[in-house]
Structures are given as structure tokens and as C-alpha cells.
Amino acid sequence: MFSVVHIIQEAEGLRAQTSYYLSKQGYSPRPYSTVTEFLDTVPAAPGCVLLGAGPELSDLGEQIATIGARSPRSPVIILSHSLPAPLAFAAVKAGAIDCVEAPCGADLIVALEKARLGHADSRENLALRQVALARLARLSQRERQVLQGLVGGMTNKQIARRLELSPRTVEMHSAHMLSQLEARNSAAAVRLATTAGIPPLCDADQIGASALAPAYSPNQSARQRRTRQGTPFEATLPSVIDVLEGTTDCVFLLDRDERFTYFNRAAIEAIADQRDLTGLNLWDAFPAARQTIAFAQMREAARERRPVRFEFYEPDLAKWFDVSVRPIPSGLQVFFRDLTQTRMALIALRQSEERLRLALEASGDGAWDFDVSSGRIEMSPGYLRNLGYDHRAVPSTFEWVKSRIHPEDLPGLERLLAQHLLGTSDPYCAEYRVLDGQDQWRWNLDRGRVVDRDAETGEARRMVGTGTDITELKLQRLRAEEAFERLNLAQAGAGAGLWDYDLAERTLRLCARSLSMHGIAAAPFVPVSERRWEDSVNPEDLPAARKALEDAIATGGMFRASYRTRGDADPRWILGLGRIVPPSCGQPRRFVGINLQLSAMP
Missing domain, CATH: 3.30.450.20 (PAS domain)
Structure with missing residues (x-):
């Protein structure tokens, strides 16, 4: 491994700039003004040569070759502001490992690291190859042939048949060969031979280099085939060990x-x-x-x-x-x-899906997965069970789903779905009525989005989402609307104003008369925040009004509170009356009531 970089650059300013940059990156720069100066002081320690070049440098290839001959352990990288393509090609052909554009930057560091790693690998491989060649030189011709047979994956009997020897003779050669190579077993000898580049002993009866060749002619054996230059065909192919190692x-x-x-x-x-x-x-x-x-x-x-x-x-x-x-x-x-990581990821995915399924079933929601191109849709068993269907008997098609949707709601659902598939809305959200297993209409809320699109056309391919049964919520809204209607009749007769308080959302819907009483500028029955109502109440009266409301929520009793409005020179006195809308289950969600404007303090 080396960290020394020999910088050969005629321009003094660029040489100093490059030296400073490399020293900041942890390298040890050695600057030279010319190639001759570098060659006169070729160091014993290896290092990468950073050769500055320009478009006028016509002898670049010759200089790279000279550096390679005098310092073969030093890879050469060309650093240039504008090196023409023909000159860059000539530089690489002469032995440079890379050409990098000046000024110095990340590309230079990448090139230096590649040179360093390549140098370390080549030194290690060269040392191993030298050891292997030295040991192989001890073998006789027969022992070398036996080793080649082992490299080709042949058994002793196959080697004996190929060399026209007895199996016992092959065993004797093999034992002496292992001793000469200082190898513990045949596999270690094969590894040594592979490092030295020893080719396998060819035999049409076993897997070797010839077995890897395409069958160009059924009338020729692998050893009879020749390249256009007349070279034996097997010599053009890698050994089987090289293939297996690669x-x-x-x-x-x-x-x-x-x-x-x-x-x-x-x-x-x-x-x-x-x-x-x-x-x-x-x-x-x-x-x-x-x-x-x-x-x-x-x-x-x-x-x-x-x-x-x-x-x-x-x-x-x-x-x-x-x-x-x-x-x-x-x-x-x-x-x-x-496959362990793949399997573990699959198990984790299945566990995650199971947790999601349990959570959805516990909440009453269901999941669906829609394959847009095929029209198949998979719905969770728990969701179908809540609708009164056996998931094993339900077709997994979108056409079946559409057949269960109320005719009045289907066009709107298809319009919303088409908009989302085209990418004009996100997420997809639709409310519609669906026929359950007892032929009763239930309200469903779908939420979802496209999760996969075709990379070329952009067309939606897969969509996932959830479905929620909102039948009870719809009934609560219906009861609230009916209550509003009754109160509306009372209002007409008594001059009262209507209000509807959503406990979950903390919003109020007020009729036009209630808005006028409180001085709130808003459209009738459009939700306004609780804070806007509080801002319309006199601060001295607000705590008592809030306490009356909280008591009514806690006890389920009647709400009654008198308070003054804020902001007028002559504030209005208002009497608020209301009652909680009873929920079918869980905590109450809505409060409905009327406001009466009093002529004086009650």
C-alpha cells in the first residue's frame, strides 16, 4: 500500500496547488518540475505518478513508457485541463491507468484510490504466483500432468486412462507431487496450480475447458477444432477452476x-x-x-x-x-x-402484514389490494366478514365489487377512481353505499393510493388502500340533521338560532340567526372553530358557559347557559339551550341546541 504521490508538473502554481490539495487529503506529495527530474531521483518506495499534461505535449506516450521502464511499481495518472481524446487514448495505450481533468477534485481522489487498490492486489497476486511457480518447478513432467488432471476435475482412474498409466502409478505420482508442493491434500495442490495459471488436462469424458465450449460442429471433437489462427480451441477458453472462482x-x-x-x-x-x-x-x-x-x-x-x-x-x-x-x-x-437475508425479509414482511391485518380488524377497517391491469382485487377476510360475506366465496374481481355498489353512487366512485389513476388526485377517497351479505345497504369509506406505475407509460399498475364501515356515522349525521330540522321549525316559531357542536372536531355549525347574534362572519352551517365562538363571548361570562357545557357532557343532561356577546356598546344577552345526541356506542360526539336572544339580563 502507498500514500506517496509524485507530482510532475511544469507550472509551478498548479504544482503547488496540487501538492497542497493532496496533503490536505492525507497523501504525501513529492513535487517535480519535469519527468527528467523525477527519473533522476526515482525513489525506492512505490508511489503513484501524477503527470501533468497539455494539448501541446506530443511525446506524452513516450514519457509514460519511460516512467514505466524506470519505475514499474509506480502507476501513472494523467492530470490535464484539456487533453484531446486522441492524446488521452495514446496515454492509456502507453500505460497510464487513468486521465483526470484539472483542477483537483473528487475524481482525482477516486483515481488515486483505484491505483492504490490495484497496486496492492497486483503485489499480492504476484507474490503468490511466484511462490506457486517456484514449487511447481520441482515437479517432473508426469507429476505435472497428474496435477493438470486434478485441475480439470478428473479422478485418478480418468487421469490413468488419459495418460495410459495404471491407477496405482497415478496414485504414486500424486503422493510424490503433494510432497513436492508441500500441499496437505489434492484441493490445496489444485489451488496452487490455479494461482500459477496451470491449464487443466483436457479429456472429452470430463468437465474441463473443452466442456465449456459451444458445440459448433457435431462431427468434430473439441480437440479437433481450431481458431482462425490455428491455435487449439481449448487454449482460447478459461479453465474450469477459473470459471468456478469467477x-x-x-x-x-x-x-x-x-x-x-x-x-x-x-x-x-x-x-x-x-x-x-x-x-x-x-x-x-x-x-x-x-x-x-x-x-x-x-x-x-x-x-x-x-x-x-x-x-x-x-x-x-x-x-x-x-x-x-x-x-x-x-x-x-x-x-x-x-437466501437467509431474503427469507428474513420475507418473514418480517409477513409479520408486518399480519400486524397490519390484526390492527385493521381490531379497528373494524379492512385492507384491499387492486391490480389495475388485470382487474383483480384482494380484500382482507375480516373486512368481508364484517359485511357478512365469506371471503372464500367472494370473487377477487373489481367487477364483483362494482356489482355490490349502489347504482346512484357508482358513477361518482368511478369518476374519483379514474382521476386518481390518472394522477390528478392524491389520495383517493370515496364514500358510497355497498350491499352487505344480508342485502342491506351499508356506507363505506375508501382511502388509498397508487403504489406502482409503469416506468415508461406512467400508467397505474397497482393500488392499495383501506375500507371503513361508516354506516353508524352516517346515521348519527342523519339524526343530527333531523334534529336540526325540528329545531328549525322551533326557530321559525320562536325566533331562535340553531347550533351544532362537534365534540371530536371542536367545531360549531351555526344558522344565519345564531351567526348574527354572535357577530360571526361566516356562511350558515359551515363549520367554524370553537375559538371563534369563544372570541364572540364576553370574557366574564365564558368560564360559566364552558362549565355548563362540560357538566352536560359529563352527565348527559341538559345544557343551559346565559352569556353576553363581546364587542357591542350594548351587548346582547343570549340563552343557550342544548342536549347531547346519544351515540350508539362509545363517547358522545355531537351537541345540538338553540340560541335565544334575551331583551335583558335574565
């Missing part, structure tokens, strides 16, 4: 005795848990898995010699896996993915 899936191989022979890096990280499982029997390494579906499925794949795929929970690791098993001549090839 996949994002976890992979391991089992021999015919169900012993591990190979793991790719992803599999080691997923299930090895810092254990060396090579050579161990699968069911000994994971004994609890014998009691799962995996045991039967993998035995079936080995016995029937056919691929299988399944999902299962592995108790030893406490993880869910998606597993694909494929028979190969040497045993089984197993690809798998960890």
Missing part, C-alpha cells in the same frame, strides 16, 4: 463418497467457518443436514444421475440456501446461494 455463486465439488474435493472462495466464506473441510464427508461436516430435504435430494441426484434444485434450511449454519446439484463423472457439482 462466479458469484458458491460452489463445491463432491467425490462419489460425498467427500469435499474443492471449494471456490465464495463457498469457503459462506459455509467453511474457518474450517478446512477438504476431504471430509458432507454429512459429517454438517450432521444436522441429514434431517433436511437436502439429504434426500442430493442422494437422488447421485443415484439417478440427474440435476436437482431445491431450497432448504441448514440447522448447523442457521441459514437458508438455494441449491442446484449437477452430477459430474467424479461425483457432484453443487452451486448454492445464501
Whole structure:
């Protein structure tokens, strides 16, 4: 790892600015005015070279090549204000790893970090490769061929047949090969060979590089096919180990005795848990898995010699896996993915949905999910049960829902729904009558919104919401309106004013005469806040009026209070009379009454 940055920049001001910026970012800048000055003092410690360039610098490629030859451990990044595309291409072709626009910024830091990480990886890989090549140099030609057979996934018998040797001879070569490589087992030897880049021993009877090639001609074997340049076809393909190491899936191989022979890096990280499982029997390494579906499925794949795929929970690791098993001549090839996070997210989603369902059922509300494109709608069982329907017998179609809606209410509902689907209203809200299971009309309040639209057309695809039975609320409003009507008749005969007090909303609806008595400027029967009524009452009389109201609410008795209005030189005396509208259940919600204007103090 390095943090040294060698800045080669002719312009002194830009060189100083770049040095200052990099030092503030935690790097150690080393400034040079020319490439020659840098080459004269090439440091032993590695560092990234930041080479300043301009459009007039025609020998840029030559300078990059010179830097690479003199300091091969120093990656080169070009920093320029306006570098033409042909010159930038030539720079990369000459060996520069990136070209960054000046002035200094986040792009430069990203390029430096990429260079640092790439340098660390290349050093580590180079060291491992050198060790592997040194050990492989100890092998004889036959021992090297045996190792190539193992790299190709071949068994000793297959290697013997391919090399025209006896299996016993192959075993002897294999044992001596492991000793020379200082490898504990065949899997460790294969990893060493893969690091050194040793190709597999080709054999049409087993999975190797040739097995990965497309079948261009049924009349030619893989070894007979040639590229246009005459190169053997197998040489153009990666080894099977390279493919397995490069996949994002976890992979391991089992021999015919169900012993591990190979793991790719992803599999080691997923299930090895810092254990060396090579050579161990699968069911000994994971004994609890014998009691799962995996045991039967993998035995079936080995016995029937056919691929299988399944999902299962592995108790030893406490993880869910998606597993694909494929028979190969040497045993089984197993690809798998960890599904634990996906499964846990699904469980959490189901628990959340269950909590929502319970909450909705407890409140009497129901949930619905409308697939707009197909016309299917799913309604919660509890909501349908409240309407007197068996959810198992109700069709999951929007057409059925429309058939249960009152004909007078259906056009309005369809208009509101169409507006919301087009995106002109949010959220969707509609009140309508629906026929229940006893053929009685009940009032329903729908609230919802579109949660999924087509990315290209913007058309609504899915909509979710809730439904609430508001039949009782509608009845309360009807009773209140009837009470208003009766009071209206009384008003006409006695000159009284009407009022309706909503205890939940803390608002009043007053007739025109009551508004005039209190001096409140508002439209008749439009809700006004409780505060506006209080502002119209004389402050000396307000506490007594409030107490009379609270006593009536607490006892359910009659409300009676006299008070003066505020603001007039000659204030009016008003007598307020009222009674609570009895609720069917729960706390009272409404107060209705009349106001009488008195000629003098009562």
C-alpha cells in the first residue's frame, strides 16, 4: 500500500496547488518540475505518478513508457485541463491507468484510490504466483500432468486412462507431487496450480475447458477444432477452476463418497467457518443436514444421475440456501446461494402484514389490494366478514365489487377512481353505499393510493388502500340533521338560532340567526372553530358557559347557559339551550341546541 504521490508538473502554481490539495487529503506529495527530474531521483518506495499534461505535449506516450521502464511499481495518472481524446487514448495505450481533468477534485481522489487498490492486489497476486511457480518447478513432467488432471476435475482412474498409466502409478505420482508442493491434500495442490495459471488436462469424458465450449460442429471433437489462427480451441477458453472462482455463486465439488474435493472462495466464506473441510464427508461436516430435504435430494441426484434444485434450511449454519446439484463423472457439482437475508425479509414482511391485518380488524377497517391491469382485487377476510360475506366465496374481481355498489353512487366512485389513476388526485377517497351479505345497504369509506406505475407509460399498475364501515356515522349525521330540522321549525316559531357542536372536531355549525347574534362572519352551517365562538363571548361570562357545557357532557343532561356577546356598546344577552345526541356506542360526539336572544339580563 502507498500514500506517496509524485507530482510532475511544469507550472509551478498548479504544482503547488496540487501538492497542497493532496496533503490536505492525507497523501504525501513529492513535487517535480519535469519527468527528467523525477527519473533522476526515482525513489525506492512505490508511489503513484501524477503527470501533468497539455494539448501541446506530443511525446506524452513516450514519457509514460519511460516512467514505466524506470519505475514499474509506480502507476501513472494523467492530470490535464484539456487533453484531446486522441492524446488521452495514446496515454492509456502507453500505460497510464487513468486521465483526470484539472483542477483537483473528487475524481482525482477516486483515481488515486483505484491505483492504490490495484497496486496492492497486483503485489499480492504476484507474490503468490511466484511462490506457486517456484514449487511447481520441482515437479517432473508426469507429476505435472497428474496435477493438470486434478485441475480439470478428473479422478485418478480418468487421469490413468488419459495418460495410459495404471491407477496405482497415478496414485504414486500424486503422493510424490503433494510432497513436492508441500500441499496437505489434492484441493490445496489444485489451488496452487490455479494461482500459477496451470491449464487443466483436457479429456472429452470430463468437465474441463473443452466442456465449456459451444458445440459448433457435431462431427468434430473439441480437440479437433481450431481458431482462425490455428491455435487449439481449448487454449482460447478459461479453465474450469477459473470459471468456478469467477462466479458469484458458491460452489463445491463432491467425490462419489460425498467427500469435499474443492471449494471456490465464495463457498469457503459462506459455509467453511474457518474450517478446512477438504476431504471430509458432507454429512459429517454438517450432521444436522441429514434431517433436511437436502439429504434426500442430493442422494437422488447421485443415484439417478440427474440435476436437482431445491431450497432448504441448514440447522448447523442457521441459514437458508438455494441449491442446484449437477452430477459430474467424479461425483457432484453443487452451486448454492445464501437466501437467509431474503427469507428474513420475507418473514418480517409477513409479520408486518399480519400486524397490519390484526390492527385493521381490531379497528373494524379492512385492507384491499387492486391490480389495475388485470382487474383483480384482494380484500382482507375480516373486512368481508364484517359485511357478512365469506371471503372464500367472494370473487377477487373489481367487477364483483362494482356489482355490490349502489347504482346512484357508482358513477361518482368511478369518476374519483379514474382521476386518481390518472394522477390528478392524491389520495383517493370515496364514500358510497355497498350491499352487505344480508342485502342491506351499508356506507363505506375508501382511502388509498397508487403504489406502482409503469416506468415508461406512467400508467397505474397497482393500488392499495383501506375500507371503513361508516354506516353508524352516517346515521348519527342523519339524526343530527333531523334534529336540526325540528329545531328549525322551533326557530321559525320562536325566533331562535340553531347550533351544532362537534365534540371530536371542536367545531360549531351555526344558522344565519345564531351567526348574527354572535357577530360571526361566516356562511350558515359551515363549520367554524370553537375559538371563534369563544372570541364572540364576553370574557366574564365564558368560564360559566364552558362549565355548563362540560357538566352536560359529563352527565348527559341538559345544557343551559346565559352569556353576553363581546364587542357591542350594548351587548346582547343570549340563552343557550342544548342536549347531547346519544351515540350508539362509545363517547358522545355531537351537541345540538338553540340560541335565544334575551331583551335583558335574565
